[in-house]
Amino acid sequence: MATKLIIKKATKSINRHQRNYLRRHRKPQIGCTPSPVTTTVIASINKSIYKCHRTILCLFSRPTNKGFKVLKTRGNDDFRKNEYSLIHDRSGKSFDETKKTIVLDLDETLVHSSMEKPEVPYDFVVNPKIDGQILTFFVIKRPGVDEFLKKIGEKYQIVVFTAGLREYASLVLDKLDPERRMITRSFYRDACSEIDGRLVKDLGFVMRDLRRVLIVDDNPNSYALQPENAFPIKPFLDDLDDVELKKLGEFLNGDDCDKCEDMRVALKEFVC
DSSP, X not given: OHHHHHHHHHHHHHHHHHXXXXXXXXXXXXXXXXXXXXXXXXXXXXXXXXXXXXXXXXXXXXXXXXXXXXXXOOOHHHHHHHTGGGOEEOSSSOOOTTSOEEEEOOBTTTEEEESSOOSSOOOEEEXXXXXXXXXXXXXXXXXXXXXXXXXXXXXXEEEEEOSSOHHHHHHHHHHHSTTSOSEEEEEOGGGOEEETTEEEOOGGGTOSOGGGEEEEESOGGGGSSOGGGEEEOOOOSSOTTOOHHHHHHHHHTSHHHHHOSSHHHHHHHHHO
16 A cells, blocks of 8 residues: 555656646747737738728618618607708709609619629719728619619609618719719618618608609518508519610609599509
8 A cells, every 4th residue: 555655656757847847947939929010911801801891781681680780769849859850852853742753772672883893884983981991892884773763753753762871872873874964862771660670761751741652662672661562573683675764754744643643543553
């Protein structure tokens, strides 16, 4: 028993001295510990990548509670207090509450934008500054959009209501309507209402008489408050043979819209 204890004790002592020896004589590993300068550069790059990624998600994410910070629900007092600060007049003409009005979505309805250069020909480029960064977007116009805006603008008031950021969307609108003659007003993401984690475009914010307003949007969530006022349109990506705006123009210039005082009635008959 004593022999076993002595041997055991001696073994522990030898192992301890061996470990201490190894610690003292261990060779330093070259390249394992980055220099302070390298650490700072890597941290800066990671921060820039994260910020750019967050900005892209914020700009292009669908109106859900994922991908960007959802706006807080506005109370009646806050809504009325900030109502006019969210309206952006473009044409300089006074808004006519009695005139029939077409509310148009922007992305995937009038245009398609991407940060990557598309395989099909693009129409123009915009460079918005978002979160301190200048970004580049290649924009493809939906086929027939120029003719559509010009022709519809002669008969209706045109309002663009988008869930996109103003920094980006306003530049696109300047390209679509450079002389500011066709688009009367524009509304951006800050004018949307938050309902169940989704961004919704309240047409009551555009004009009081809902009989005289129609919204064209590829996302059903956008017109959830007034679905009877909605003209659903297929989302546009890069199909240069797309004819959706042609169909929409035929409806808006047709006899049904002219005869019906309530555009919802004409829309119901057309959809059915």
